[in-house]
Amino acid sequence: MATGTTALTSPAPDPFRDGTQPVSTNGSRDWFDRLWSLLGSVRFGITLITLAAIATFAGTVVMQAPGTVQADPDQFAAWLVGPQSRYGEPFATIFEWLDLYRTFQSTWFRALLAVLALAITVNTTTRAPGILATVSRPPVAVLARLFDVAAHRAESETVIGPEAAVTNAIDALRRAGYRVIPTTIEGAPAAYADRNRFGKFGTFANHLGLLVILGSAVLGNVTGWREDAVMVPEGSVRAVGHDTGLSVRNEAFVEEYFLNGTAADFRSEIVVLRDGREVARGSIRVNDPLVVGGVRFHQAFFGPAVAMRVRNASGDVIYDDRVALGMTYDGDGVSRNGGNFVIGNRQYAVFVLVPSSALQGPDPSIPAGSVRLEVFAPRQPRPVAVETLSQGEHRTIVGHDFEFVREVQFSGLQVVFDPVVNVVWIGAALMLLGTVAVFNLPLKRAWVRATAEGEGTRVQVASTNPRGVIADREFADLVGRVGKACGGVPVALKAPPPEAPPGVREAHPLH
Amino acid sequence: MAQASYYTFTGAFVTLGVALLAYLWYSIGQREGAGRYATFFTVNAAALLTASLGLRWLASGRAPYSNQFEFAVSFAWGTVAIYLYLERRFRLRSLGFVAVSLAFVLLGYASVLPARIDPLISALQNHAMLTTHVAMAVISYGAFACAFAAGLLYLVNRNGAVEFLPAPEVLDEIGLKAVMVGFPAQGLMLVLGAAWAHVAWGSYWSWDPKETAALFTWLIYGAYLHVRSRHQWRGRASAWILVAGFGAVVFTFSGNYFLGGLHTYSGL
Ligand code: HEM
Numbered sequence: 205m206a207t208g209t210t211a212l213t214s215p216a217p218d219p220f221r222d223g224t225q226p227v228s229t230n231g232s233r234d235w236f237d238r239l240w241s242l243l244g245s246v247r248f249g250i251t252l253i254t255l256a257a258i259a260t261f262a263g264t265v266v267m268q269a270p271g272t273v274q275a276d277p278d279q280f281a282a283w284l285v286g287p288q289s290r291y292g293e294p295f296a297t298i299f300e301w302l303d304l305y306r307t308f309q310s311t312w313f314r315a316l317l318a319v320l321a322l323a324i325t326v327n328t329t330t331r332a333p334g335i336l337a338t339v340s341r342p343p344v345a346v347l348a349r350l351f352d353v354a355a356h357r358a359e360s361e362t363v364i365g366p367e368a369a370v371t372n373a374i375d376a377l378r379r380a381g382y383r384v385i386p387t388t389i390e391g392a393p394a395a396y397a398d399r400n401r402f403g404k405f406g407t408f409a410n411h412l413g414l415l416v417i418l419g420s421a422v423l424g425n426v427t428g429w430r431e432d433a434v435m436v437p438e439g440s441v442r443a444v445g446h447d448t449g450l451s452v453r454n455e456a457f458v459e460e461y462f463l464n465g466t467a468a469d470f471r472s473e474i475v476v477l478r479d480g481r482e483v484a485r486g487s488i489r490v491n492d493p494l495v496v497g498g499v500r501f502h503q504a505f506f507g508p509a510v511a512m513r514v515r516n517a518s519g520d521v522i523y524d525d526r527v528a529l530g531m532t533y534d535g536d537g538v539s540r541n542g543g544n545f546v547i548g549n550r551q552y553a554v555f556v557l558v559p560s561s562a563l564q565g566p567d568p569s570i571p572a573g574s575v576r577l578e579v580f581a582p583r584q585p586r587p588v589a590v591e592t593l594s595q596g597e598h599r600t601i602v603g604h605d606f607e608f609v610r611e612v613q614f615s616g617l618q619v620v621f622d623p624v625v626n627v628v629w630i631g632a633a634l635m636l637l638g639t640v641a642v643f644n645l646p647l648k649r650a651w652v653r654a655t656a657e658g659e660g661t662r663v664q665v666a667s668t669n670p671r672g673v674i675a676d677r678e679f680a681d682l683v684g685r686v687g688k689a690c691g692g693v694p695v696a697l698k699a700p701p702p703e704a705p706p707g708v709r710e711a712h713p714l715h
Numbered sequence: 716m717a718q719a720s721y722y723t724f725t726g727a728f729v730t731l732g733v734a735l736l737a738y739l740w741y742s743i744g745q746r747e748g749a750g751r752y753a754t755f756f757t758v759n760a761a762a763l764l765t766a767s768l769g770l771r772w773l774a775s776g777r778a779p780y781s782n783q784f785e786f787a788v789s790f791a792w793g794t795v796a797i798y799l800y801l802e803r804r805f806r807l808r809s810l811g812f813v814a815v816s817l818a819f820v821l822l823g824y825a826s827v828l829p830a831r832i833d834p835l836i837s838a839l840q841n842h843a844m845l846t847t848h849v850a851m852a853v854i855s856y857g858a859f860a861c862a863f864a865a866g867l868l869y870l871v872n873r874n875g876a877v878e879f880l881p882a883p884e885v886l887d888e889i890g891l892k893a894v895m896v897g898f899p900a901q902g903l904m905l906v907l908g909a910a911w912a913h914v915a916w917g918s919y920w921s922w923d924p925k926e927t928a929a930l931f932t933w934l935i936y937g938a939y940l941h942v943r944s945r946h947q948w949r950g951r952a953s954a955w956i957l958v959a960g961f962g963a964v965v966f967t968f969s970g971n972y973f974l975g976g977l978h979t980y981s982g983l
């Protein structure tokens with residue numbers, strides 16, 4: 205954080221005032237300058253962070269529409285009934301107007317993050333010259349008056365000569381971990397010392413890390429994709445899509461339970477195929493995905509599936525696969541689980557329904573262990589046939605022979621491709637390490653000067669570090685070391701000047 | 716072992732209660748001598764809490780952070796640990812009665828929660844990740860509790876009139892120091908949580924309510940750090956943010972009661 209540099213030390217160049225910026229003469233330049241200094245100001249930065257915090261809070265407490273619902277305007281409109289009854293008017297409408305039901309996907313939230321990123325960029329760019337100067341051009345030469353006004357100052361008297369005193373002081377400072385530059389201050393031997401000057405760079409790493417995280421999140425969204433619900437029944441193959449040529453076969457699904465009946469673990473044995481040829485196989489569980497060429501296959505959920513076989517009128521098998529019953533359908537006032545498939549050249553769509561897993565009692569029209577088939581013809585809102593089959597049963601429906609072969613299970617996979625996810629981790633590391641560096645490596649500066657005073661020598665020590673309980677103690681410790689090295693008698697650890705930054709009065713000592 | 720863990724928990728609860736009385740006696744009763752006892756009992760309570768959590772770890776075979784009881788005890792542990800660190804660092808005990816009260820209330824809350832040890836569902840079976848992720852939550856929330864104590868006392872003692880409280884400048888500095896511990900720790904918690912989600916669900920960030928609640932908290936302390944860089948906003952404005960920030964911590968901590976989302980099954 206900012207070090208209180210007194211006017212007596214060489215001031216760090218201020219990019220706004222050192223004359224390197226052209227004096228603006230035309231209006232657009234002026235406009236740009238104003239925008240630039242707005243974006244670079246800490247006050248504006250605080251406003252942005254506060255707005256981001258408020259938005260995040262709103263998005264936390266207001267119901268958020270699930271991603272699949274957001275993607276479909278009709279579903280979204282239907283979904284809005286929930287919040288409308290929950291919040292009532294006028295809140296429901298205000299929230300809708302503010303897009304608070306999809307806060308984090310809203311245009312305004314993204315715009316806010318973009319402006320935040322811009323502000324960080326401008327602010328850091330603006331601060332960079334000053335910080336570089338702090339590090340590369342230490343204020344070695346100061347006026348002697350610094351020793352009378354600095355936030356921290358002390359002096360002691362010794363019998364050894366000024367040169368020897370400063371030499372000893374330099375040794376003591378070096379032993380305390382300081383970098384020391386010998387100098388003279390107003391003709392007297394002196395030294396400048398500092399520690400942790402590179403800690404200042406942490407602020408670049410920290411803010412750059414944030415930019416990297418935001419940037420790679422955007423890039424990941426643009427270049428990557430994800431499928432949240434690829435449902436693959438045991439024994440079936442499903443295509444991944446996204447021009448990958450990949451498909452995934454589920455060889456087996458295994459679930460394990462604790463004795464008390466809660467799910468302990470579940471896993472799928474899967475094979476990944478590229479253009480029909482096996483490229484990888486493995487067992488995936490929730491914390492253990494399979495990665496194939498950057499595409500990650502995650503075990504996410506599971507559920508029931510049924511094996512169905514359909515023959516046409518001439519007895520040829522036209523469908524022989526398993527149907528994952530992973531969807532929820534509402535109808536007849538009951539909710540049911542199910543899935544669907546098509547037969548013929550999209551001649552019929554067949555919905556396979558079973559009692560909902562959430563249902564407490566029996567389903568009024570589907571006995572346990574049976575499936576209900578609803579067959580739809582194109583462009584017909586009502587099913588052309590509805591039949592209920594038990595396992596192993598055949599039924600002729602719309603001229604086809606339908607067979608419910610048996611029950612199996614399906615694995616619900618999340619399939620994800622994010623080529624820049626590792627950049628996110630790099631950004632996170634930069635951000636965290638930068639923050640830790642700034643906090644734990646604060647820049648510390650001290651000056652020592654020795655002057656002949658009557659018979660002896662006066663050794664003065666000063667520091668411009670911001671005051672505080674810990675800084676004061678560290679300074680006292682440093683003065684002790686310097687005093688001891690010079691064989692001096694401490695005369696005074698000076699009280700803070702009245703205009704000094706907030707300092708300490710009396711801390712209750714421990715004993 | 717689970718029994719022993721519960722006994723040590725009870726022991727810690729009682730010991731911390733004694734420590735709290737000693738801190739009150741030290742500060743409000745203005746008895747210098749009580750201070751050493753206060754520290755002594757707090758150190759012992761911390762040791763008992765450590766033992767209790769450790770025993771529970773041994774009994775269940777996993778880090779003790781997987782239900783509200785364990786998290787409340789861990790949170791109390793974090794608060795006491797960070798408080799003791801600050802007490803040593805600043806050589807100052809007059810913050811103790813507030814910080815230790817917070818930990819004591821947490822233990823009281825834990826004592827009414829079911830303390831049974833449940834098996835973990837599979838999403839939580841990633842031990843190393845779970846352990847570090849939640850350990851960072853414990854440290855950061857403990858630090859924020861201490862920052863809250865400092866901020867609150869600052870607002871009470873803004874003009875330094877209350878003699879038994881630390882000077883306002885000192886409280887301001889302690890608040891900052893606590894945030895300097897809590898902010899990076901919570902940042903690491905968020906990053907580890909993201910890494911965990913990446914492994915478990917394939918996406919490092921899902922805008923899940925628990926995630927956004929934690930992000931909200933983190934942004935408040937981010938705002939605090941920037942507000943402090945403006946001299947005129949040190950002190951009172953900063954202290955208010957510390958109080959608000961802790962409100963956000965409590966909100967995040969108890970959020971599963973009303974937020975829902977991916978984290979609910981863990982009970983955290
Ligand atoms: C979420 C967004 C942000 C986070 C998490 C963040 C984080 C931090 C942290 C941890 C510090 C303290 C350590 C250091 O000096 O580097 C800091 C300091 C600073 N940040 Fe940010 N920052 C954010 C946004 C911004 C923005 C938008 C601006 C300016 C427009 C900004 C300007 C500064 C400045 C000037 C400092 C130095 C303050 C001082 O001198 O004490 N930051 N930031």
